[in-house]
Amino acid sequence: MNKILIIAEHNGLEINGSTNKCVTCANVIPESEIDVVIFSKDGATLASQAATIDGIKKVIVINGDFNEHNLAAILAPQIQSLAENYSHIFGPSTTFGKDLMPRIAALMDTNQISDIMEVLNSRSFKRPTYAGNAILTIEVAESEKIIATIRTASFAAAENNNNADINNMVLDTELPDHTKFLSIQSGKSDRPDLQTAKKVVSGGRALASEESFKIIYDLADSLGAGAGASRAAVDAGYAPNEMQVGQTGKIIAPDLYIAIGISGAIQHLTGIKDAGTIVAINKDEDAPIFEVADIGLVGDLFKVIPELKAALEK
Amino acid sequence: MGKIIVGLKRVIDYNVRVRVRPDGSGVETDGVKMSINPFDEIALEEALRIKEQGNADEIIVLSIGASESQQQLRTGLAMGADRAILVETSKDLDPLSITKVFQKIIDQEKPNLVILGKQAIDNDNNQTGQMLAALLEWPQATFASKVTLSDGKAQVTREVDAGLETIEVTLPAIITADLRLNEPRYVKLPDIMKAKKKPLEIKAFEEFSITPKDTINILNTEPPEERQKGIMVDNVDALLEELEKKGLV
Numbered sequence: 001m002n003k004i005l006i007i008a009e010h011n012g013l014e015i016n017g018s019t020n021k022c023v024t025c026a027n028v029i030p031e032s033e034i035d036v037v038i039f040s041k042d043g044a045t046l047a048s049q050a051a052t053i054d055g056i057k058k059v060i061v062i063n064g065d066f067n068e069h070n071l072a073a074i075l076a077p078q079i080q081s082l083a084e085n086y087s088h089i090f091g092p093s094t095t096f097g098k099d100l101m102p103r104i105a106a107l108m109d110t111n112q113i114s115d116i117m118e119v120l121n122s123r124s125f126k127r128p129t130y131a132g133n134a135i136l137t138i139e140v141a142e143s144e145k146i147i148a149t150i151r152t153a154s155f156a157a158a159e160n161n162n163n164a165d166i167n168n169m170v171l172d173t174e175l176p177d178h179t180k181f182l183s184i185q186s187g188k189s190d191r192p193d194l195q196t197a198k199k200v201v202s203g204g205r206a207l208a209s210e211e212s213f214k215i216i217y218d219l220a221d222s223l224g225a226g227a228g229a230s231r232a233a234v235d236a237g238y239a240p241n242e243m244q245v246g247q248t249g250k251i252i253a254p255d256l257y258i259a260i261g262i263s264g265a266i267q268h269l270t271g272i273k274d275a276g277t278i279v280a281i282n283k284d285e286d287a288p289i290f291e292v293a294d295i296g297l298v299g300d301l302f303k304v305i306p307e308l309k310a311a312l313e314k
Numbered sequence: 315m316g317k318i319i320v321g322l323k324r325v326i327d328y329n330v331r332v333r334v335r336p337d338g339s340g341v342e343t344d345g346v347k348m349s350i351n352p353f354d355e356i357a358l359e360e361a362l363r364i365k366e367q368g369n370a371d372e373i374i375v376l377s378i379g380a381s382e383s384q385q386q387l388r389t390g391l392a393m394g395a396d397r398a399i400l401v402e403t404s405k406d407l408d409p410l411s412i413t414k415v416f417q418k419i420i421d422q423e424k425p426n427l428v429i430l431g432k433q434a435i436d437n438d439n440n441q442t443g444q445m446l447a448a449l450l451e452w453p454q455a456t457f458a459s460k461v462t463l464s465d466g467k468a469q470v471t472r473e474v475d476a477g478l479e480t481i482e483v484t485l486p487a488i489i490t491a492d493l494r495l496n497e498p499r500y501v502k503l504p505d506i507m508k509a510k511k512k513p514l515e516i517k518a519f520e521e522f523s524i525t526p527k528d529t530i531n532i533l534n535t536e537p538p539e540e541r542q543k544g545i546m547v548d549n550v551d552a553l554l555e556e557l558e559k560k561g562l563v
Contacts, residue, residue, distance in 0.1 A: 011476065071481070072444065073453055095474040099456045102409075102441030106448035111410045111530055114439045128538070129437045130332040134341050135536050141529040178453040178484040182469065186477030195475065199562070223563070231493070241459065241494065242477045247438070248493055250475065256562045266331070273541065277560055279553065294544035295556050307550045312563065 002032040002122050004088040007079065008050055009096045012040060012068070015049045017196040018092030020157035025150045026090055027055045027158065028119040035060055036164075037082065039067040039075050052160035059166045069181035070096060076103040081173045083108060083145065087122075093149040093251070094195070105147040113138065113148035127151070131247040132270040152195060153253035153274045187240050189227075191217075194243065197226030199256040200275075202245055205232035206261025206283070206301060213238040215305045216260060222312045228252070230262045246271035261301045264289025281305070316426030317372045318361040321416065322390050323351040324383040325436040334537045341535065350386045353431025355393075357491040359498040360461060361429050362394045369463045372396045374423060378415050380404060384514060391509035392501040398512070403519035409437075411526045413445040418522050420450065425486065427468070432457050432490040443490035453483035457492040 004026040009016040019036065026034045034056045038046050043061040050059045060082070066074050079100075083089060089104060091097030093115045105112035117135070118126035123146065124139045140146050194200060201223065203216035213233070220227040229239035231246055245252055247267040253274035260281045262268060269292055272278060280293035283300050290296040297304065326332060327347040334341055350358075361373045375390035377383040378401040387398035401415050420428065433440035447454035455461075455470035459478065462469045463485075472479045473492045547553045557563040 072456075073447070076448060095457060095472075098440050099444060099454070102444035103448040103454065105441070106410065106413065106445035109410070111408050111527060112439075112441050112445070113530065114437075114441060124533070129535075130326070130341060131435065131438065132538055133332045134334050135538055136532050137534040137536070139531045139533055141531070144529045176451065176453070178487075180482040182480040182482055184474075184477060184479045235494065240477065241473045242475060247435075248433070256557070273538065277557075277562060278541070278544075279557070290546070291543050292541040294541075295553060296544065296546045297549070297553050298546070299549075304550060308553070311550055311554055 002029050002088060003086045004029065004032050004034045004090060005082065005086040006034060006036045007075070007089070007091040007097070007100065008036050008038045008046070009092055009094060010038065010040065010046050015046055016092070016094070017157050017193070018094050018097070018152045019050065020053055020160070021152045021155040022090045022092055022150045023053050023055050023158040024155040025116060025119060026088070029088070029122050033057050037062065037079070039070070039078065041065055041068040047166045051164040051166055052162050053164070054158045054160065054162045056162060056164050058164050061166060061168045062171055063168070066175055071179050071181060072100040072103045073179045074175050075100055076107055077175060078171050078173050079104050080107045081171050086145070088146040088148070090148055090150050093151045097149045101147055101149050108145060108147065110144045110147060113140070113146065115151040116148050117151045117154040131267055132273060133266070151251065153251045157196065187242060191220055192224070192226045194226040194228055194245070194250055195252055197254050199223050199225035200228050200252060200254045201225045201258045201260065202228035202230065202262060203233055203239065203260050204230040204262030205236060207233060207238055210238045212302070215302070219258070219305055219309050222309050225256070226254070230268050259289055259293070260305065262289055263287045264292065316370060317374060317423055318364060318370045318427045318429060319374045319376055319420060319423060319425045320354065320358045320361045320390070320395065321430045321442070322354045322358065322375050322377045322386050323431070323434045324348050324377065324379055324386045325351045325434055328352050328435060334535050338534045338536060348382070348385070350389055351431050351434045353433060353435070353491050353493070355498045356493065356495050357429040357431050358390055358393055358395060359496045360491060363496065364427070364461070364463060370426070374399060374425070376416070376419055377401070378403065378407065378412050378519070387514055388509050389501060391512040391514070392505040393499060394505070396512065398514040400514065400516045401519050401522070402516055405519070405526060407519070408527045408530065409439055409441050410445060411524050413442055413449060414524045415519065415522055416442070416446050417449045427485060427487060427489065429489045429491060432492050443488050447488040450488070453487045454490070455481055455483050455487060456490045458489050459492050459494045461489060461495070
C-alpha cells in the first residue's frame with residue numbers, strides 16, 4: 001500500500017490546477033491512497049474546493065496566521081511532522097514546489113526527486129535533465145521515503161467530481177521566525193493562467209518593444225489564450241518575468257502554442273515540447289523553431305498578426 | 315561584513331548540444347567544452363557586487379567534484395573571488411551528500427551569506443540551496459532577482475510563478491540566484507594572471523566522513539522523443555484552415 005501526501009498549491013483564495021496534476025500523477029502509482037494537505041491562514045473554502053478533486057481520500061487542513069504566505073521555511077517542518085504516515089510526498093514543479101520540496105527532503109535526510117514526468121512503478125520514475133535533452137530512468141531504494149516534485153506539463157489535471165472528507169488538524173511544531181513575507185507584485189490580467197491555459201500565444205525578441213508586444217496580448221485575447229514570452233523578450237523588458245516560457249521559466253503543455261518572433265533556442269523548446277500543436281510565425285525561414293513546429297509560416301509578424309486577428313474575429 | 319561563500323559547479327557549456335551515449339550510460343562528455351554553471355556565475359557576480367558595496371570582506375568560491383573543477387575555480391578567482399576551495403572526488407555524488415559537504419565547510423568558515431545558482435544546467439535539480447538551508451536551519455531566499463542587504467538582514471525579490479515576491483530574511487542566509495539578478499562581468503587577461511597567485515585549497519571528499527547516499531539509482535539515460543517537423547503554409551488563410559482541421563479555432 002502506498003500512502004501519498006500532496007501539498008496543495010494555492011493563493012489563499014483558490015487551489016492551483018498544479019495540485020490536480022499532482023493527483024493525476026499519484027493516481028498512476030498502483031495501490032495508492034492519496035491525501036491532500038492545505039496550509040493556510042483560513043483554509044475552509046480551499047478545503048471544500050480540494051475535496052472535489054477526483055481520486056483523493058481526504059483533505060487535511062492546517063490553519064494558522066503563520067501559514068498565510070507559503071514560506072518554505074515555515075511549511076517544511078510542519079510537513080515533516082505529518083510525514084510519518086506516508087510513503088510518498090509530492091508537490092508541483094512550480095516555483096512553490098521547487099522552493100519547498102527539497103527543504104522537506106533534507107529535513108528527513110533523504111534526496112529529493114525533481115520533475116517526475118512518468119511513473120513506471122511506485123519507486124521508479126522518469127525525469128528530464130540537460131534541459132530535457134537526456135531523460136533519466138531512476139529507481140529509489142526501499143529504505144527511502146519518496147519526496148518529489150511532479151512535472152506539471154506531463155500530467156493532465158484530475159477532474160473535480162469528488163466529495164472527500166475534510167480533517168482539520170493542529171500541529172505542535174516549532175517554527176522559525178527568520179523569514180518574513182513583505183509583498184508580491186503580479187501583473188493583473190484576465191487572461192487564462194499560462195500553466196493551465198488550453199491555448200498560449202508567445203512573443204519573442206522580434207516584437208522589438210514593450211509597446212509592440214501588445215499585439216501578442218491582442219491575439220491571445222481573440223483566441224481566449226494565455227500570453228507567454230521567450231527569455232530574450234523578458235530580458236529585454238518587453239514582458240514581465242512571470243510570462244517566461246522555457247527551461248528556467250514555465251514548462252507548459254497547452255493544446256495550441258503559437259510562437260511569434262521566437263527563434264527557438266533549445267532552452268525555450270524545453271518549455272513547450274509537450275504542447276499539442278505548435279505554430280511558429282517567424283520571418284527567418286531558417287529559425288530552429290520551424291524544426292519542431294507542426295505548422296510554420298514565414299512572414300513579417302507585424303503584418304501576419306493583425307491579419308490573423310482580423311480573420312479570427314470575422 | 316563578513317564572508318560570502320559561492321558554489322561553482324563545472325558543467326557542460328550552455329552552448330553545447332548535449333548528446334546521450336548510445337549505450338544509455340549517460341551523456342557524452344569526451345572533448346566537450348566545460349564551463350561554470352551559468353547560474354553560479356550570476357551568484358558570484360552578486361557576491362562581488364556586495365563586497366564592492368562594502369557589505370562583505372571576503373568571497374570564497376567552493377566546488378565539489380573532479381580535479382578539473384580547478385579550472386572553473388580559477389575563472390571564479392579571475393572574476394574577483396579572494397580564495398577557492400575544491401573538495402575533490404571522482405564520485406558522482408548525490409545532491410544531499412554535496413549539501414553536507416557545503417554544511418561542513420560553512421561550519422568551518424562561518425560565512426554571513428551563501429549564494430548559489432538556483433539550479434545546475436546539467437541535472438536541472440534545483441535543490442542544493444533549499445537542502446542546505448534546511449540542514450543549517452537558516453532562512454532561504456530562492457530564485458532571487460534582487461538582493462538588498464542592511465542591518466543583518468537581506469531583502470530579496472524572488473521570481474515566482476505569480477510575479478515578483480519580496481521577502482526579508484535574517485542573516486546568515488542562503489540565497490539562490492535566478493537569471494535576471496545581474497549580468498556577470500567578463501574576465502580580463504590581467505585578472506587571469508592575478509588569479510594564478512590566489513589561494514586554491516584542495517581537500518579530499520574522504521576527509522569529511524560523509525557516506526554518500528546511493529538511494530537513487532539511475533537505470534538508464536535516453537534522448538527525448540523528438541517532435542517531427544510539420545508543414546509550412548504560405549499565408550494566414552492556409553494557417554487558419556489547418557487549425558480548423560485540428561479543431562483548434
